[in-house]
Amino acid sequence: MLKNIEADAARDMLCALPVTCRTETAGLRDAPDRVLAEDVTARINTPPFDRSPFDGYAFRGEDTKNATREKPAVLKITEELPAGKAPTIKVTVGYAAKILTGAPIPEGANATIKYELTEFTKDEVRIFELVAPDSDIVRAGDDIRAGTHIAEKGAMITAPLVGILASQGIEHVAVYKKPVISILNTGTELTEVGQPLSPAMIYNSNVYTLSGYLRDMGAAPKNAGVVPDLPDAIADRISAALRESDMVVTTGGASVGDYDWAVTSAERLGAEVLFWKINMKPGGSIMAAVKDGKVILGLSGNPGAAVLGLLRIALPYVRKLCGRTDVMPPVIDVFLKEPLTKPSPKLRLLRGRLELSAGRAYFAENEGQSNGAVSSLFGCDLLGEIAAGSPPLPAGTIIKAYRI
Numbered sequence: 001m002l003k004n005i006e007a008d009a010a011r012d013m014l015c016a017l018p019v020t021c022r023t024e025t026a027g028l029r030d031a032p033d034r035v036l037a038e039d040v041t042a043r044i045n046t047p048p049f050d051r052s053p054f055d056g057y058a059f060r061g062e063d064t065k066n067a068t069r070e071k072p073a074v075l076k077i078t079e080e081l082p083a084g085k086a087p088t089i090k091v092t093v094g095y096a097a098k099i100l101t102g103a104p105i106p107e108g109a110n111a112t113i114k115y116e117l118t119e120f121t122k123d124e125v126r127i128f129e130l131v132a133p134d135s136d137i138v139r140a141g142d143d144i145r146a147g148t149h150i151a152e153k154g155a156m157i158t159a160p161l162v163g164i165l166a167s168q169g170i171e172h173v174a175v176y177k178k179p180v181i182s183i184l185n186t187g188t189e190l191t192e193v194g195q196p197l198s199p200a201m202i203y204n205s206n207v208y209t210l211s212g213y214l215r216d217m218g219a220a221p222k223n224a225g226v227v228p229d230l231p232d233a234i235a236d237r238i239s240a241a242l243r244e245s246d247m248v249v250t251t252g253g254a255s256v257g258d259y260d261w262a263v264t265s266a267e268r269l270g271a272e273v274l275f276w277k278i279n280m281k282p283g284g285s286i287m288a289a290v291k292d293g294k295v296i297l298g299l300s301g302n303p304g305a306a307v308l309g310l311l312r313i314a315l316p317y318v319r320k321l322c323g324r325t326d327v328m329p330p331v332i333d334v335f336l337k338e339p340l341t342k343p344s345p346k347l348r349l350l351r352g353r354l355e356l357s358a359g360r361a362y363f364a365e366n367e368g369q370s371n372g373a374v375s376s377l378f379g380c381d382l383l384g385e386i387a388a389g390s391p392p393l394p395a396g397t398i399i400k401a402y403r404i
C-alpha cells in the first residue's frame with residue numbers, strides 16, 4: 001500500500017486499472033447521455049437530395065443571364081413543389097418550378113430565388129437580376145456526407161449527436177451498460193433522510209451528493225445504505241455490495257481516528273489496498289483498493305472532502321469504467337479573482353465558479369471551503385488547484401482549474 005502519495009500519481013494509478021465494459025443496444029429515445037460503444041459512419045447523405053433553401057422558384061441560372069429590372073427573364077411555371085413532393089417535370093430553357101423550402105430541386109434546374117425578389121402569377125415568374133448557375137441550392141450531403149465518420153466509440157451521446165443519428169435514420173446504437181456503483185456510507189452517527197434526528201446524529205447527505213456526481217459521469221449509482229463504524233460489518237457490507245456492482249464507493253473512516261476502518265475493512269475482505277491518503281486538501285483522506293478486479297474507493301466522510309476526492313482522484317477512472325474516452329476533465333488557466341490568504345503546504349483544491357470579465361477568465365472562490373462543507377459545491381463549476389508549497393497568492397495570480 002502506498003501512503004501519502006501525490007494526487008496525480010493516485011489518479012493515474014486508478015485510471016490505469018483495466019476495465020471491462022459490457023454493451024447493450026439503445027433506441028434513440030434512450031440514447032442521450034449514454035456512451036457509444038461503436039464507431040458510427042454516415043450511411044446516407046444529409047440532406048439526401050439537392051434541395052431548395054427558399055420558398056421561391058427553381059430554374060436554370062443561364063436563363064437569367066441578361067435579366068434587368070427593365071427587361072426581366074420571364075419563365076413559365078412547370079409545377080408546384082412543396083416539401084415532400086418529388087419533381088415530375090424536367091426544367092428546360094424558359095421554365096421554372098415553383099418550389100418551397102426543403103423540396104427537391106427538379107432535374108434541369110441549377111438555381112433558386114426567393115419569391116420576394118420576383119413578380120409572379122400562377123403561370124409565370126419574372127426575375128429581374130442575374131442568378132448564377134449553382135447558386136442557392138443546398139446540395140445532397142451538405143450537412144453530412146455518406147461515408148464520413150460521425151462519432152467514435154466512447155463518445156457521450158449528446159443532444160446534437162442524437163439529432164445527427166436521427167437525421168441518418170439510425171434507430172438503434174450500441175452503448176455501454178452503465179456501471180453500477182454502490183455507495184455505502186459508514187458512520188454510527190448517520191441517519192437516513194426521512195427519519196427523526198437524535199442528538200449527536202446527522203443526516204446521510206453523502207449518498208445523495210455522490211450519486212449526482214456519479215450519474216453525471218455516466219454511471220448508475222446505487223444506495224447500499226449506512227453501516228455503523230464496525231470493521232467486520234463494513235467489510236461484510238462492502239463484500240455484498242461488490243457482488244452486485246462494478247465498483248463500491250464508501251464514505252467515512254478514511255482518516256486516522258480510532259473508528260476509521262476504511263483500510264482495515266478493505267484488508268479484511270481480502271482486497272489489495274493501492275493507496276491511502278493523498279497530499280492534498282481537502283479530499284486527502286481517501287483510500288483505493290481492488291478486489292477481484294473491482295475498485296473499492298474509500299472517500300472521506302466529510303461531504304466536501306468526499307466530493308473533491310471523487311472529482312480530483314477518481315473521476316477519470318469512473319469515466320473509463322463507463323466506457324468513455326474523454327476521461328480527463330478540461331483544464332484551464334484562470335486569474336484568481338480574490339487573494340488567497342493562506343499558504344498551501346499541500347496541494348490545495350478550491351471550489352469556485354468561472355467568471356468572465358473584460359475578456360478574462362476568473363476563478364471566483366465559493367464561500368465555505370472547509371472539508372465538511374457541502375454548500376460551497378452549490379454553483380461550483382470550477383475546481384481551482386494551488387500547487388503544494390505555494391505562499392498566499394494575490395488576486396490576479398494565474399492558477400490551473402478543472403472544469404467540472
Ligand SMILES: Nc1nc2c(c(=O)[nH]1)N[C@H]1C(S)=C(S)[C@@H](COP(=O)(O)OP(=O)(O)OC[C@H]3O[C@@H](n4cnc5c(N)ncnc54)[C@H](O)[C@@H]3O)O[C@H]1N2
Nearest residue numbers: 185187204205206252253254255260285300301302305371
Ligand atoms: N487526528 C486527525 N484527525 C483528522 C485528520 C487527521 O489527519 N488527523 N484528518 C481530518 C480530515 S482532513 C478529514 S477529511 C477527516 C476524514 O475523516 P473520515 O474520512 O474518517 O470521516 P469520518 O470521521 O467518518 O467523518 C468526517 C465527518 O463527516 C461526517 N460524515 C460522515 N459520513 C457522512 C455522510 N454520509 N453524510 C454527511 N456527513 C458525513 C461525520 O459526521 C464527520 O463530521 O478526518 C479529519 N480528522
Ligand code: MOO
Nearest residue numbers: 282283284285371
Ligand atoms: O483529508 Mo481531508 O479529506 O483533507 O479533507
